[in-house]
Amino acid sequence: MGRLSCGVPERTAAMHGCTITTSHYLAHTRVLAESFLARHPGAEFSALVIDDSPGPHDRDEPFHTLAPADIGVDLPELNRRATMYLTQGLAVSMKPNLLLELLSRGDGPILFLDADSYVYDDLEHVAELAQRHSLVLSPHSLDPYPLWKVDGPEQIFIRAGVMNAGFIGIGEGAQTFLQWWAERMARRCIFDPERGLFLEQTWLMLAPALFEHHILRDRGCNVAGWNLHTRDVQWEGDAPTIDGGPLRHYHFACSYDPEHPERLTAQEHAHWWPTLQERPGVARLSREYAERLFAHGHRQATASPPLFDTMPGGASIESWMRASYREALMAAEEDGAEEPPNPFSHGEESFVRWLEPLALERAQGVSAEPSRASTTTSPDPSGAPAGGAQESGDPVSAQELAQAMLETRTLLARIRELGADRDDTVRWAERVTAELEQAEGMIVERDSSIAELEGRREQLAIELEHLRDVIGEIVSSPSWRVTRPLRAAKALAGRVTTRAQ
Amino acid sequence: MHGCTITTSRYAAHARVLAESFLAHNPGARFAVLAIDGAPRTPTPDGERRETPASTGEQRETPTYTRDQRETRALTGKQRETPASTRERRETPASTGEQRLETLAPADIGIDAQELSRRATVYPALGLACSLKPNLMLALLARGYGPVLFLDADSCVYGDLTHVAELAQRHSLVLSPHSPEEHPLWRVSSPEQEFIRAGVMNAGFLGAGGGARAFLQWWAERTARRCLLDAPHGLLLDQTWLTFAMALFEHHVLRDRGCNVAGWNLHTRDVQWEGDAPRIDGEPLRHFHFACGYDPEHPERLTAQEHAHWWPTLQERPGVARLSREYAERLIAHGHREARAKTQAFDALPGGGQIEPRVRAVYREALLEAELDGAEEPPNPFSDGEPRFHEWLVQRASEHLESQPAAMRGHSGEPGDR
Numbered sequence: 005m006g007r008l009s010c011g012v013p014e015r016t017a018a019m020h021g022c023t024i025t026t027s028h029y030l031a032h033t034r035v036l037a038e039s040f041l042a043r044h045p046g047a048e049f050s051a052l053v054i055d056d057s058p059g060p061h062d063r064d065e066p067f068h069t070l071a072p073a074d075i076g077v078d079l080p081e082l083n084r085r086a087t088m089y090l091t092q093g094l095a096v097s098m099k100p101n102l103l104l105e106l107l108s109r110g111d112g113p114i115l116f117l118d119a120d121s122y123v124y125d126d127l128e129h130v131a132e133l134a135q136r137h138s139l140v141l142s143p144h145s146l147d148p149y150p151l152w153k154v155d156g157p158e159q160i161f162i163r164a165g166v167m168n169a170g171f172i173g174i175g176e177g178a179q180t181f182l183q184w185w186a187e188r189m190a191r192r193c194i195f196d197p198e199r200g201l202f203l204e205q206t207w208l209m210l211a212p213a214l215f216e217h218h219i220l221r222d223r224g225c226n227v228a229g230w231n232l233h234t235r236d237v238q239w240e241g242d243a244p245t246i247d248g249g250p251l252r253h254y255h256f257a258c259s260y261d262p263e264h265p266e267r268l269t270a271q272e273h274a275h276w277w278p279t280l281q282e283r284p285g286v287a288r289l290s291r292e293y294a295e296r297l298f299a300h301g302h303r304q305a306t307a308s309p310p311l312f313d314t315m316p317g318g319a320s321i322e323s324w325m326r327a328s329y330r331e332a333l334m335a336a337e338e339d340g341a342e343e344p345p346n347p348f349s350h351g352e353e354s355f356v357r358w359l360e361p362l363a364l365e366r367a368q369g370v371s372a373e374p375s376r377a378s379t380t381t382s383p384d385p386s387g388a389p390a391g392g393a394q395e396s397g398d399p400v401s402a403q404e405l406a407q408a409m410l411e412t413r414t415l416l417a418r419i420r421e422l423g424a425d426r427d428d429t430v431r432w433a434e435r436v437t438a439e440l441e442q443a444e445g446m447i448v449e450r451d452s453s454i455a456e457l458e459g460r461r462e463q464l465a466i467e468l469e470h471l472r473d474v475i476g477e478i479v480s481s482p483s484w485r486v487t488r489p490l491r492a493a494k495a496l497a498g499r500v501t502t503r504a505q
Numbered sequence: 506m507h508g509c510t511i512t513t514s515r516y517a518a519h520a521r522v523l524a525e526s527f528l529a530h531n532p533g534a535r536f537a538v539l540a541i542d543g544a545p546r547t548p549t550p551d552g553e554r555r556e557t558p559a560s561t562g563e564q565r566e567t568p569t570y571t572r573d574q575r576e577t578r579a580l581t582g583k584q585r586e587t588p589a590s591t592r593e594r595r596e597t598p599a600s601t602g603e604q605r606l607e608t609l610a611p612a613d614i615g616i617d618a619q620e621l622s623r624r625a626t627v628y629p630a631l632g633l634a635c636s637l638k639p640n641l642m643l644a645l646l647a648r649g650y651g652p653v654l655f656l657d658a659d660s661c662v663y664g665d666l667t668h669v670a671e672l673a674q675r676h677s678l679v680l681s682p683h684s685p686e687e688h689p690l691w692r693v694s695s696p697e698q699e700f701i702r703a704g705v706m707n708a709g710f711l712g713a714g715g716g717a718r719a720f721l722q723w724w725a726e727r728t729a730r731r732c733l734l735d736a737p738h739g740l741l742l743d744q745t746w747l748t749f750a751m752a753l754f755e756h757h758v759l760r761d762r763g764c765n766v767a768g769w770n771l772h773t774r775d776v777q778w779e780g781d782a783p784r785i786d787g788e789p790l791r792h793f794h795f796a797c798g799y800d801p802e803h804p805e806r807l808t809a810q811e812h813a814h815w816w817p818t819l820q821e822r823p824g825v826a827r828l829s830r831e832y833a834e835r836l837i838a839h840g841h842r843e844a845r846a847k848t849q850a851f852d853a854l855p856g857g858g859q860i861e862p863r864v865r866a867v868y869r870e871a872l873l874e875a876e877l878d879g880a881e882e883p884p885n886p887f888s889d890g891e892p893r894f895h896e897w898l899v900q901r902a903s904e905h906l907e908s909q910p911a912a913m914r915g916h917s918g919e920p921g922d923r
Binding site: 143144145146147148151153154155158159160161162163166167184187188192197198199200201206207209210212213214219331334335338410411412 | 682683684685686687690692693694697698699700701702705706723726727730731736737738739740745746748749751752753758863864867870873874877902905906
């Protein structure tokens with residue numbers, strides 16, 4: 005309604021939905037694309053499949069498939085990111101590139117939806133807002149949360165991103181935002197809360213300061229476990245509603261598992277979400293979504309292993325390797341030096357060879373740790389007695405005493421921690437020592453058996469020599485020569501009897 | 506428009522310079538200074554301010570307070586407000602005969618002596634001051650002089666700010682980002698990442714219109730007990746909460762390049778001078794924020810704080826250098842040295858001792874237990890006296906200590922659980 009009267013061009017109808025996926029999540033992608041296209045006739049849906057392998061999706065997909073190369077991420081760059089980032093980071097790091105590519109085609113506003121979400125109703129108003137404001141951001145929650153003693157959901161989102169990166173509207177004029185975001189995603193799409201980083205998501209908090217935008221306050225969009233604290237989905241026949249309006253889009257975020265439709269997530273950090281027992285309306289949504297995923301090949305899709313979690317040879321890329329590579333890559337790019345080798349472009353062998361000195365350094369760092377720890381285990385015990393030795397009537401000394409007691413508490417906890425570390429190390433050392441002893445025992449055993457065999461060989465050689473002499477004697481003896489015709493006759497008789505048999 | 510700030514007596518000169526500069530450039534407006542260690546206002550004869558608790562004054566008969574009453578009189582010029590009802594004021598804001606500058610005490614904004622004592626035990630002076638910001642803005646909105654503009658005490662007004670008030674009227678809440686422009690990227694962290702952690706919106710420049718009450722109440726609820734420096738839990742005083750406010754409340758992000766100019770957004774620009782008129786990015790400079798420990802004894806630098814190492818220096822920004830020299834002179838002329846000579850109220854106990862950060866944390870934990878679980882409220886040194894506070898503290902510490910060996914036994918008893 006009112007699209008033309010608002011002066012929004014007709015091509016708004018050509019809204020373009022999109023997502024990013026791996027072959028593992030193909031069933032999710034199919035379900036999302038179908039749900040989006042069913043509610044938006046005339047619209048299109050594209051999916052960036054980051055590990056576009058020919059096998060799993062030869063069938064006609066309901067979406068246009070894009071590979072990283074189609075959105076300007078060439079193979080060497082994909083390989084760099086696959087070495088720095090885990091699959092999820094790799095996937096989301098390309099979000100701005102995907103949006104830039106679709107925007108450059110000029111077919112109208114673009115709506116990015118996370119692959120693990122589902123469209124239940126029309127989202128055209130979001131496209132219109134994107135057309136008008138260039139960028140539409142969706143907050144994790146539109147309602148305040150209750151406060152906890154320590155931490156709380158609002159504080160969690162202050163750290164993890166107030167705006168959710170799984171629902172974004174993009175319109176003409178968003179290029180500068182997308183370029184800014186893409187620049188950051190290339191090397192800084194990591195999980196590092198101490199530096200304010202939570203993949204692509206925390207960067208979105210800065211966007212309101214820097215770019216024209218609109219904050220979406222539609223209560224039916226991006227509904228998810230984290231914003232169900234005040235509400236449930238209601239059903240009018242087969243039509244889900246929420247807060248008195250239509251449910252438009254539900255986000256089955258944080259590793260929803262269709263094998264367990266009775267819960268929204270099993271992730272520990274989401275312990276404060278309401279359960280599906282408390283939200284029967286969402287429980288029905290979950291059951292239906294799980295069925296759809298199965299009907300669209302979820303089990304087949306998840307049977308193939310994820311592509312980038314290991315090196316081509318199957319060895320895992322550990323987080324310290326990723327961090328070292330990323331650091332070296334950034335340094336090389338800044339200084340114009342040669343880039344470090346990665347296992348996908350340069351082969352596992354050259355990557356491992358490059359890692360060797362770093363691994364050695366790391367091993368030395370680890371072995372040096374116990375000695376560092378032992379200096380902290382011998383704390384300066386003068387603090388507590390000194391506080392206690394002062395006059396107890398003095399109020400300042402009382403505070404100092406309390407302070408010392410509290411510090412003792414911290415110290416005790418630290419000692420306990422170090423004790424546990426020491427116990428672990430001792431256990432490990434014991435295990436290694438036992439293995440060494442066993443190996444040594446085996447070596448001694450083997451040595452003695454070698455010596456024994458050597459002796460036996462020598463003895464046999466002597467025996468052999470002796471036998472040769474005896475045979476020689478026998479052969480040259482007169483009786484041997486005399487009995488020769490007799491022996492020939494016996495051999496002949498033996499041949500005849502075997503033939504007869 | 507009602508400008509306001511929060512200060513302690515040590516920053517009285519800053520508040521005077523700010524108030525004076527604000528009133529000079531915004532002739533129709535009023536300005537209120539909340540002095541957190543100030544005395545409550547004396548009730549006016551018409552009983553307008555009858556809610557001002559007299560008991561607070563009695564309890565606070567300490568030398569600090571007599572000193573601050575003098576301070577208050579100096580700030581207000583000993584003038585009494587023209588008696589007028591709130592409703593009349595709304596019709597005729599800032600009528601000529603009315604006093605435009607006033608000093609308020611916490612009791613004047615609904616923070617009674619007991620609550621102030623609790624917060625003074627939970628927070629050091631800076632946190633205490635920031636925690637009262639939403640309460641101050643709520644109280645001023647209720648007075649009905651129009652939109653409220655909060656400015657940090659260490660800032661100075663150089664031009665008209667009426668348009669900010671208009672935006673606040675229209676959008677309820679006006680937020681000012683630390684930087685309206687992107688920053689270059691560094692290898693490890695970078696300014697943008699620092700803003701992500703410290704708050705994208707600066708809490709030193711805020712506009713609130715009539716529609717901002719819901720926001721201010723939400724914010725007040727949070728700053729009451731959660732106005733801490735606790736980065737692992739997402740807290741930087743009152744500031745990081747503003748990032749979440751963007752999700753919950755109608756607001757406008759101010760992109761006026763002449764407002765809230767500060768060291769952290771000078772990376773692309775300098776102040777230009779046209780005679781005696783400072784300009785920036787081709788527009789009049791309206792407001793400069795001398796944030797992060799600016800010291801008028803060292804006008805040659807904006808800050809000495811380590812975390813601000815990436816700001817441009819004043820050698821690189823001669824236009825700002827002149828601003829700094831002039832501001833330093835004004836602060837010193839307005840009694841900065843005398844104010845600095847005072848001890849920071851609330852950083853010390855009534856008896857002169859310090860409250861250690863860990864002691865504050867233990868008190869806060871017990872206070873939250875009292876408020877959320879219905880446990881008994883812990884005593885604090887300002888309301889209940891230091892001996893009782895210390896007695897309680899030692900008792901609580903020993904309770905914790907006693908629970909410790911058991912936990913240790915439990916742990917080492919099960920070596921297999923690791």
